[in-house]
Amino acid sequence: MTTATQNLENDHVQILRLIEVMEKITGSADTDVDHLELVVKIIREFADGLHHAKEEKILFPLMVQKGFSNESGPVAVMLHDHEEGRNYVKGMAEHISLLKQGQSSALLSIYANMLGYSDLLKNHIAKENNVLFRMADKAFTPAEQESLLLDFAKVDLSADNQGSKDEYIALIDKLASVYNGYKSKTGLG
Numbered sequence: 001m002t003t004a005t006q007n008l009e010n011d012h013v014q015i016l017r018l019i020e021v022m023e024k025i026t027g028s029a030d031t032d033v034d035h036l037e038l039v040v041k042i043i044r045e046f047a048d049g050l051h052h053a054k055e056e057k058i059l060f061p062l063m064v065q066k067g068f069s070n071e072s073g074p075v076a077v078m079l080h081d082h083e084e085g086r087n088y089v090k091g092m093a094e095h096i097s098l099l100k101q102g103q104s105s106a107l108l109s110i111y112a113n114m115l116g117y118s119d120l121l122k123n124h125i126a127k128e129n130n131v132l133f134r135m136a137d138k139a140f141t142p143a144e145q146e147s148l149l150l151d152f153a154k155v156d157l158s159a160d161n162q163g164s165k166d167e168y169i170a171l172i173d174k175l176a177s178v179y180n181g182y183k184s185k186t187g188l189g
């Protein structure tokens, strides 16, 4: 039986696969602009849209109700990391536009923002998995954890009428099959 925090940790596994793709992309001198745009789409709609929404709109407010501060301490640090991540994604998207307009030097800025995002998120995910989620496990009763999991499952089916979690995983599979040597089970790769 999956627990509420395991649901979020499963998202982390997928986000880390996407980060592996980003790191591979930044190691190549030339790259497919469609893949860069797909990375931004998956971050915005899955990592930020779906996963961070579960944390910011559901988990963190409940932790605040349990006495955690959202102005200092672990929840505040996580919120700050999410904001910093959004700045990197904005940087990626802006420079992808410039690249498409013919400014080839924009590729270096895209890569710099991708690496900044990757380092930030790897660190962020480790903090959540090792510290914040373990605090949440202790703070919530089994009944509260069960209702949290149900709320998460609803978001997974469709985030703000965008794709479902499974659809984003299929997109990550597609990129992983190109960059990470992963054999896609969906046949999209």
Ligand SMILES: [Fe+2]
Pocket (backbone or CB within 6 Å): 052, 055, 078, 082, 124, 128
């Ligand atoms: Fe987070």
Ligand SMILES: [Fe+2]
Pocket (backbone or CB within 6 Å): 008, 012, 051, 055, 125, 128
């Ligand atoms: Fe997270």
